[in-house]
Amino acid sequence: MSKQKLTAAGGTEPRSALLQALLDKDTMLEFDDPLGSDMVLNMGPQHPATHGVLRLLIRLDGETVVRAIPDVGYLHRGYEKLAESCSYHEFIPHTDRLDYLSPISNNVAYVLAVEKLLGIEAPPRAQYIRVIGAELSRLASHLVWFGSMAMDVGALTLLLWTFRERERIQDIWDILTGVRFTTSFARIGGLAQDMSDESAQMTKEFIDQLPKNLDECESLLNKNRIFIGRCDGIGILSKEDAIAMSASGPVLRGSGVARDIRRDEPYLVYPELDFDVITFDGCDSLSRYYVRLNEMRESIKIIRQALEKMPKGPVSAQEPKRVLPKKERIYTKMEELIHDFMLINFGINPPVGEVYHAIESSKGELGFYIISDGRGHPWRLKIRSPSFMNIQALPIMLKGGMISDIVAIIGSIDPVMGEADK
Amino acid sequence: MVLLDYVPIFIMVSLAGIFGLVLSKASEIFGPKKPNPEKLSTYESGMQPIRTARERFSVKFYLVAMLFILFDVEIVFLYPWAAVVRELRLFGFIEMLIFVAVLLVGYVYILKKGALRWD
Amino acid sequence: MESIQAILNNPYVFAALMALAPLLWILPYALFAIWFERKVSAHMQDRLGPMRTGGWHGWSQSIADLVKLLLKEDLIPAKSKHGLFMLAPYVVFVGSYAAYAVIPFTSAYVGSEINVGIFYFVAVSSLVVVGILMGAWSSNNKWSLFGAMRSAAQIVSYEIPGTLAILAVVMVVGSLSLQDIVRAQEGWFWNWFVFGKFPFLFIAFLIYFLCSLAEVNRTPFDIPEAESELVAGYHTEYSGMRFAMFYLAEYANMFAVSAVAVTLFFGGWQSPFGTFLSGPAWGVFWFLSKGMGFIFLQMWLRWTLPRLRVDQLMYVNWKVLMPFAFVNIIFVGLWMMIAQ
Numbered sequence: 068m069s070k071q072k073l074t075a076a077g078g079t080e081p082r083s084a085l086l087q088a089l090l091d092k093d094t095m096l097e098f099d100d101p102l103g104s105d106m107v108l109n110m111g112p113q114h115p116a117t118h119g120v121l122r123l124l125i126r127l128d129g130e131t132v133v134r135a136i137p138d139v140g141y142l143h144r145g146y147e148k149l150a151e152s153c154s155y156h157e158f159i160p161h162t163d164r165l166d167y168l169s170p171i172s173n174n175v176a177y178v179l180a181v182e183k184l185l186g187i188e189a190p191p192r193a194q195y196i197r198v199i200g201a202e203l204s205r206l207a208s209h210l211v212w213f214g215s216m217a218m219d220v221g222a223l224t225l226l227l228w229t230f231r232e233r234e235r236i237q238d239i240w241d242i243l244t245g246v247r248f249t250t251s252f253a254r255i256g257g258l259a260q261d262m263s264d265e266s267a268q269m270t271k272e273f274i275d276q277l278p279k280n281l282d283e284c285e286s287l288l289n290k291n292r293i294f295i296g297r298c299d300g301i302g303i304l305s306k307e308d309a310i311a312m313s314a315s316g317p318v319l320r321g322s323g324v325a326r327d328i329r330r331d332e333p334y335l336v337y338p339e340l341d342f343d344v345i346t347f348d349g350c351d352s353l354s355r356y357y358v359r360l361n362e363m364r365e366s367i368k369i370i371r372q373a374l375e376k377m378p379k380g381p382v383s384a385q386e387p388k389r390v391l392p393k394k395e396r397i398y399t400k401m402e403e404l405i406h407d408f409m410l411i412n413f414g415i416n417p418p419v420g421e422v423y424h425a426i427e428s429s430k431g432e433l434g435f436y437i438i439s440d441g442r443g444h445p446w447r448l449k450i451r452s453p454s455f456m457n458i459q460a461l462p463i464m465l466k467g468g469m470i471s472d473i474v475a476i477i478g479s480i481d482p483v484m485g486e487a488d489k
Numbered sequence: 490m491v492l493l494d495y496v497p498i499f500i501m502v503s504l505a506g507i508f509g510l511v512l513s514k515a516s517e518i519f520g521p522k523k524p525n526p527e528k529l530s531t532y533e534s535g536m537q538p539i540r541t542a543r544e545r546f547s548v549k550f551y552l553v554a555m556l557f558i559l560f561d562v563e564i565v566f567l568y569p570w571a572a573v574v575r576e577l578r579l580f581g582f583i584e585m586l587i588f589v590a591v592l593l594v595g596y597v598y599i600l601k602k603g604a605l606r607w608d
Numbered sequence: 609m610e611s612i613q614a615i616l617n618n619p620y621v622f623a624a625l626m627a628l629a630p631l632l633w634i635l636p637y638a639l640f641a642i643w644f645e646r647k648v649s650a651h652m653q654d655r656l657g658p659m660r661t662g663g664w665h666g667w668s669q670s671i672a673d674l675v676k677l678l679l680k681e682d683l684i685p686a687k688s689k690h691g692l693f694m695l696a697p698y699v700v701f702v703g704s705y706a707a708y709a710v711i712p713f714t715s716a717y718v719g720s721e722i723n724v725g726i727f728y729f730v731a732v733s734s735l736v737v738v739g740i741l742m743g744a745w746s747s748n749n750k751w752s753l754f755g756a757m758r759s760a761a762q763i764v765s766y767e768i769p770g771t772l773a774i775l776a777v778v779m780v781v782g783s784l785s786l787q788d789i790v791r792a793q794e795g796w797f798w799n800w801f802v803f804g805k806f807p808f809l810f811i812a813f814l815i816y817f818l819c820s821l822a823e824v825n826r827t828p829f830d831i832p833e834a835e836s837e838l839v840a841g842y843h844t845e846y847s848g849m850r851f852a853m854f855y856l857a858e859y860a861n862m863f864a865v866s867a868v869a870v871t872l873f874f875g876g877w878q879s880p881f882g883t884f885l886s887g888p889a890w891g892v893f894w895f896l897s898k899g900m901g902f903i904f905l906q907m908w909l910r911w912t913l914p915r916l917r918v919d920q921l922m923y924v925n926w927k928v929l930m931p932f933a934f935v936n937i938i939f940v941g942l943w944m945m946i947a948q
Contacts, residue, residue: 106544108750113535116836122534130754130918219836221827221915227653287912293828294914470754471917474836496620497720498709498728500627505705508631509698509853513682516849521681529686531749532844541687542750553922557764560930564771567937568727571778574941582941589934600927606919 105133112141116219116474119484121458123473125465132473135465137458142488150448154414155181155255156391158448163249165452166486168211169204171197171244172428174253179334180424180435181255184417187386193257194335195377199270200243200252201335201426202366202373206277207236208429208481209363216356216478217288220297220471228284235273242266255415256390257383271374274367281363298353302464302476305350312460315453316431317362318480321355323348328427340372352472352479359481389415414443423451430454430481454480454487552604563592629717630708633896638859639670641903648907680848688845689746696743697846697853703735704857707864712787714877714891725786726778729868730771733823736861737763740832740842743854747845755841758918759832762822765925766829770819772933776812776940777801777872786868790876797880802873808940813873815933820865822921824858827910831918866902867895874898 106127111117120141126133146165150158162173175197182188189197210233214226237247243266244250244259252259288294304314309322319326327344329337345361347354383390391410392403419441425434431453440446457480464476531538566588574581615621643658646669650657662668684690709732710725712718722728737760744756778784780801781792793800801809822829833841843854870876875898877891885894916924 106542106750107539109534109536109539111534115839122536124539217914221830221834221836222913223649224653224911227655231654288914291914293916293920296920297914297917469917469919471831471834471837471915494720494722497627498706498722500624501630501709501720502702502706504624504627504631505702506698508705509701512849512853513694513697516678516680516682519679520848521679523681524683526686528683531685531687531747532839533750534839538750542748542753543745553761553765556926557768560768561764561771564768564775567772567775568778568784571775572782572784574779574944575782579945582945585941586938589938593934596930 110473111138116477118215118477118482121477121482121484121487123461123465125473127470130469130471132465132468132470135462135473137461139455139458139484139487142484144489146489147448147450150445152444154411154443155417155445156410156415158445159253160249160251163251164485165450165489166208166428166430166433166454166483167248168483169201169208169429170248170250171200171204171240171252172208172426172433174251175201175335176424176426176428176433177435178253178255179426180422180437181415181417183424184420184422184437184439185255185386185389185415186418187256187384187389189257189384190381191336191378192261192380193382193384195373196258196262196382197253198335198337198340198373199262199370199377200250201428202369203236203239203270205366205429206363206370207233208483209359209366210236212359212429212478212481213284213363216475216481217294219474219478220294222287222291222294225284225287228280228287232277232280232284239266239269239273242269254383254391256386257381261382262377267374267377270370274370277367278364281360285360295353297471297475298351298356298479299349300351300353301468301472302352302355302479303350304460304464306348308463309350309460312463313456314431314460315456316427316429317355317358318431318457318460320344320346321358321479322350323354328425328432332425334424334426336373336376337369339376340369342369352475355479416441416443425451428453430483430486431457433486450486450489452486452489454482454484455489458482458487556599556604559595560592563588626717627709629713630705630711633713634705634708634856634860634863637863638856639674641859641862642670642673642855643667644903645907645910648904649911652908652911674852677848677852682848682850683845685747685749685845687748689748692742692746693845694850696739696746697850697857699739699742700736700857701739701853701860703732703739704860704864706732706735707861710786711864711867712790712871712876713895714888715787715790717888717892718787721787722785724784726774726789726868726872727784729786729864730767730774733861733864734763734767736857739857743846744842747842749845751839752842752844755832755838755844758838759825759842761918762825762829762832762921765922766819766822766929769815769925769929769933770823772930772937773812773816773819774868774872776809776937779937779940779944780805780809786871786876790871790878793875793878795878796882797875800873800875800878800880808936808943809873811932811936812940813869815929815936816872817869818924818929820869821906821909822925824861824865824906826862826906828913828915829921830910830915831921834915862903862906863899866899866906869902870895870898 108125108127109122110125111122112120117123122138122141124136124138126135146161149161153161159174159177162177163170165173210229214229217225240250241247243262244252304318304322306322306324309319309324314322315326323346325344325346330344342365345358345365347357387402387406392407396403397407417439419439421436421438423434423436425432432451433453434451436449436451437445438447461476461480465473468476533539567585570577570581570585643666647657647665658666658669660666661672684693707729709720710718710722710728740759741756744752777789781789783789793804798804802813825832833843843851846854877895879886879890879894
């Protein structure tokens with residue numbers, strides 16, 4: 068009973084000695100259990116609280132977690148490999164499906180990496196609209212997190228309230244991008260289309276009423292002793308551990324590290340906008356909860372400023388050999404027709420080289436690492452997804468917690484498995 | 490006569506049993522019966538169960554049950570007293586205070602022992 | 609006609625009919641309460657809930673659900689202990705139904721007029737734990753097992769402050785019969801124990817209400833079936849009609865504890881306005897509407913509050929409620945000595 072070989076794969080099929088050794092290092096649940104009272108339990112992939120298909124292999128003493136091993140890959144669709152046979156443009160819709168709760172962030176992150184590779188820049192109006200889109204998707208993602216975190220600890224009503232707000236964001240996306248969910252909004256060198264006055268007006272109305280509704284939602288939890296008691300002091304991830312496990316985003320800032328790529332390695336027009344980096348140093352689930360809550364207010368601030376400062380002008384860079392032309396011009400102008408033909412058939416052919424660009428997405432540092440061999444599609448594309456990195460820190464957070472804490476901790480990390488599994 | 494008072498309880502218990510039996514029989518008649526090994530396997534979040542659930546279980550759960558029995562037996566003694574406390578007057582009240590005080594000593598003891606701390 | 613009269617006069621037939629009465633209430637009540645809960649939750653969450661089945665506000669949704677459950681396959685997992693697995697829902701349902709035997713629906717009706725009514729209720733309602741443990745253990749499912757262990761620990765722990773709170777009422781009335789307790793609260797609503805013997809019985813009521821929530825596994829004490837942690841808790845492996853019986857027992861239990869709360873603290877079948885609108889028929893009305901008020905309260909709490917963790921649950925019970933309950937009965941005793 069006490070010496071059992073249990074690996075994250077769960078099976079008993081023979082493995083090569085090398086692979087077994089590699090797995091053992093990280094994924095063994097085997098250690099002494101003289102009383103034989105420990106229980107090994109699968110939590111996920113089919114479990115209501117693991118935010119999709121995250122699988123946890125947990126070893127329990129009573130209700131206390133002795134050791135937990137996260138197991139990812141149940142939603143693996145091979146996007147990194149897929150990118151190698153897609154042209155740079157063709158890959159944009161795939162980025163929607165990474166972190167499907169904040170699609171515009173992903174579009175923007177990928178497009179920025181390609182633009183860096185090409186050495187071009189989108190015009191200012193496009194940059195402002197990208198900021199607005201990215202912050203709206205941060206709001207959308209955090210709203211879903213807010214509701215599902217509350218649901219994980221048992222408060223079921225909040226989920227519907229936050230979904231009501233998110234629905235409004237999706238209505239804005241519907242007008243802004245033409246799609247409610249999988250936006251594919253950004254284009255290399257610009258945007259798919261300009262922001263209409265109608266969508267700007269909708270955005271303004273939305274951010275005007277959101278703080279009031281957020282107050283209403285918060286009032287259910289912030290002064291609720293049960294909720295605070297459930298989240299306070301669990302899932303401790305110290306500052307050093309957070310940095311060592313390369314956590315990012317709200318998880319890192321909840322551990323008291325003031326790092327925000329929007330401020331530290333500015334991109335788009337963030338330097339021109341005024342916002343605070345929210346940090347709490349409780350290192351527990353509650354701090355991460357407060358970080359995200361306050362970040363939503365900061366996002367509202369950013370969107371308001373961006374709407375005011377947004378200049379008029381084009382939304383696509385004047386780079387005919389790199390940027391896709393508008394459809395109506397293809398049908399009437401010879402020049403554009405030729406460019407379109409070349410771009411679609413042979414791709415944008417960026418210079419040989421490699422590039423990494425990261426943005427602060429709703430979950431943390433979302434980076435795209437692209438190696439180009441000069442042809443129309445990437446030679447290699449690596450996605451540095453924040454959810455995957457944050458899940459890495461789970462074993463540290465879960466150790467010593469209880470079964471009920473597991474869900475509150477996973478909720479506070481806010482992983483999206485589409486992104487973690489890629 | 491006193492025992493006759495309990496007859497309805499026995500009738501009710503058997504009635505509930507019959508009712509349950511009727512319900513499950515009805516579902517047997519109306520419901521489909523197409524079992525297969527996958528359907529009848531134990532649910533463990535979509536994976537093959539690791540070991541079995543019928544293992545030795547942590548002692549913490551039993552501890553609560555034991556404490557419950559102790560306190561519950563004490564409370565059973567309190568009930569007849571409560572029904573006649575008016576007639577017993579001060580004598581009964583002081584008797585009960587002594588009884589509760591003894592209980593309190595036990596309570597403080599297990600509190601200090603940490604038996605009520607769940608970790 | 610005479611023969612029917614003769615049959616009715618037979619004490620055993622009469623007793624059987626009397627025993628049937630609570631069942632005739634539980635079934636429509638459970639169907640209504642399930643629909644009502646969906647409506648309450650929906651309106652708290654800015655939704656409408658079921659709207660289509662049966663026309664007016666989806667009133668027959670629960671009936672449709674019942675039919676669906678009836679037509680479902682009755683699955684018995686291969687690795688379960690079949691006998692116990694099949695038996696467990698009966699035990700749970702019998703436990704919750706047997707509790708109705710002593711509940712005085714009105715001045716003229718109580719299933720079984722025994723002189724230790726409240727004591728019987730306390731004893732029988734713990735029978736549910738046995739059924740839950742049986743079902744979970746025989747399922748051979750770890751989630752079920754955790755649910756059952758939590759449930760057992762929770763229900764037995766919360767029984768102690770709960771019974772102590774009831775004890776305070778018994779001391780004041782000097783009887784264990786529920787009808788006697790109701791009769792002691794005669795008059796206008798300020799004579800009800802929750803207001804009448806302020807503050808001792810008010811504290812007792814609060815303690816009893818919290819414990820009753822734990823007894824029936826409602827939020828914030830729903831940790832045995834915490835769906836975000838334990839999937840479905842002790843009834844994870846159940847389906848079809850057996851699952852429905854767990855569900856029915858849960859709702860029956862909800863009303864049973866509410867009924868006891870009403871009986872002990874809210875005047876039972878007494879009208880709130882003295883003799884106005886009183887009498888056996890009005891008694892049923894008052895009793896059921898007070899009970900449904902408590903049902904609504906339970907739903908309200910369920911859709912508002914998060915759930916506790918198991919260690920916090922034990923903390924609340926052993927270190928908060930229990931000392932309070934003990935101190936409360938001592939004060940009640942002291943007050944009675946002074947009042948005499």
